[in-house]
Amino acid sequence: MRPDQIVEATLFASQTPLTASEIARADEELAVSDVTEAIQVLREAYEAEDRAFQIYELGDGYQVLTRPEFAPYLEKFDSVPRPPYLSAAALETLAIVVYRQPIGRIEIEEVRGVGASSVLRTLVDWELTEVVGRGEGLGRPLLYGTTSRFLDHFGLKDLSELPPPEELPVVLSELQEALEFDGAAKSQSDDLDEEG
Amino acid sequence: MRPDQIVEATLFASQTPLTASEIARADEELAVSDVTEAIQVLREAYEAEDRAFQIYELGDGYQVLTRPEFAPYLEKFDSVPRPPYLSAAALETLAIVVYRQPIGRIEIEEVRGVGASSVLRTLVDWELTEVVGRGEGLGRPLLYGTTSRFLDHFGLKDLSELPPPEELPVVLSELQEALEFDGAAKSQSDDLDEEG
């Protein structure tokens, strides 16, 4: 193993910047001067090979970071364009969270019968739900609840303004009727319609 | 910016595997085929330059990881996170799930002879297994399968990298033998019992 390879591996895998003497602990035969020399070798190699990363000095430590000119790509990578509406699965999960919060992922999956982790992530990304605590029991599962953005979105002061369970069918019928009255007499959507 | 540089920057900025199409988001002009091509270029470069890391395929994603021969050096550092090792119960449960998926909790418990609900919950929390559907029958039990995180944890590209059941050093050959041996008189004598 060449010294520069050991130094490279160490800098790559470390969560924090490391000083030359810290890096030297990787191998008894590695002197601090070997480390600084190896860092020089690596820097020149990265430069010559046009690597997208470089070794930077932070305080008295060293760290491998991507070069600043790539930041725009990473930003673009993160900002995945997504449609401005929720999928049916996300909507259903949101409804479960709203009416049964605080609720853990497992319980949501039990209601829906399919995995909910990616859908929950979507709702958290939208800031419609958030982690509100941890449950009892093994693994202390994360519990989800709704956010203030959820309330803001529907112009609600608090959750009690949502129709209570028993009222829901009636409220929906009324809302639906009002909408129909409003717009053109569009045919009733089948999930609201009592007529079949 | 060369495509391989953009791909390299993206891979270096991620702690989890990324699929080619995820990487392609970094730049509009980057097609998925450009990404896979760039990954090939990078791999060859890392190989030629004796880098301490390489691009590995995990699940359907790619990730830059150190080469295994550097593990002894890296394990000396507190700032290098230790990989998590699973408990015997978790491994046993995963072994059953991976070869029998989709599978319900009851079936897992039948094979193990012990309860599996808490270990399943842990595996779902760690995203090593997930609910993939519901079974037929009473209560429509949840069925579990393995995730891409499972592939990552075990360093697999896909499940076909696991030996097919019949190639495991199995006792099933013994079963075969016994069935062939069947004609021969099976002694019912209970030798240990005799001197009880």
Next chain:
Amino acid sequence: MIVETQAPATPVTARSRSPIIGVEPFFVELDRFRGPLDLLLHLIRAQDIDIFDIPIAGITRQFLAVINEDLDNMQLERAGEFLEMAASLIRIKAQLLLPQPEQLDWQEDPRAELVRRLLEYEHFQDVVHVLQRAEAQRGRHFAKGYVEQRPAPMGMRQSLELTLVEFLQAAVRIPEPPPPVHVRPPSQTVTVQEKISLIQRLFEKAKRVSFKRLFGPWGTRAHAAAALLASLEMAKQQLIRIEQAKPFAPIWLFTKSTGGADGSDGGKE
């Protein structure tokens, strides 16, 4: 806690065949076993017993001796698992004492099911070792330890198109949840009378009502039961008619007050 006369449970695949122990009591440390099958398999493999000809009485005695030692300290669930196996062993032993037909087919052997389970369990131990090796190999690769702070996901910044009606429609469709864990305060009881007035209010809007609509999405048992009782009560009073095309088909309630409910499809188009 117990002296061992035997090497500890080495990986089962290794299946190190040790000399037959025979008469000596067989001491093992129960803690190291994942469950009754694990223990049983160890007893069999460590003594080089033919798995297709398990001396049930002897094995049962050893099994009971091992678990007896620790039963008091065991968690209830774990104790139950070992006791269940002990009961199975004793049952098999009893069956073996019954007069057997001369030419016993292997499949009819009372031990056959136990052997199948043991082999299946052992098979998965082989898989465990495959996974363990893969895990160890993967553990020698390290990911990048530090990645730059990334911009937060857009969340707030992007506008969301979602109407209240869309949300409430989703809420109505929530399938019946399992017995509630921590839903609403338990003070909230459901009365039949509430359901009757719900039905009456719904019939102000429509001539027929889906039964499911009466308790979704909070379809707790209490709601379902109250809705059912309310429907039956109203049917008894000739206020409504209940129809179901076939078993497990949706149940529909028809109002009788308007007189338009005689056809299977109400008046409105």
